[in-house]
Amino acid sequence: MANIKQQIKRIKTNEKARQANMAFKSSLKTAMKSVLAAVQAKDLEKATTALAYAYKKLDKAQAKHIVHKNYVARHKSELATAVNTLK
Numbered sequence: 359m360a361n362i363k364q365q366i367k368r369i370k371t372n373e374k375a376r377q378a379n380m381a382f383k384s385s386l387k388t389a390m391k392s393v394l395a396a397v398q399a400k401d402l403e404k405a406t407t408a409l410a411y412a413y414k415k416l417d418k419a420q421a422k423h424i425v426h427k428n429y430v431a432r433h434k435s436e437l438a439t440a441v442n443t444l445k
Contacts, residue, residue: 379424386425389415393437402444409441 360366389412396405413434420430 379422382419382422382424386412386415386419390433390437394440397440397444400444402441405441405444409437412437 360369389408393405393408393412396408416425416430416434419425420427
């Protein structure tokens with residue numbers, strides 16, 4: 359553990375940010391899984407609403423620098439392709 363007051367504070371803030379990022383990533387993965395579950399159930403209406411929500415979460419994660427832009431692009435493409443199989 360650090361002895362310097364500023365470093366102690368920095369360790370605490372880093373841990374808070376890490377916890378927040380982990381929670382956001384978890385909700386992001388859940389949103390993506392809900393799209394795939396709707397596709398598996400062949401429910402187009404539910405899949406499109408879940409897709410819009412997943413897009414929103416992916417864009418927010420990219421804006422917050424939680425995930426890389428290529429991760430976002432890849433998953434948007436995969437999800438859109440999956441939903442388009444229902445049409």
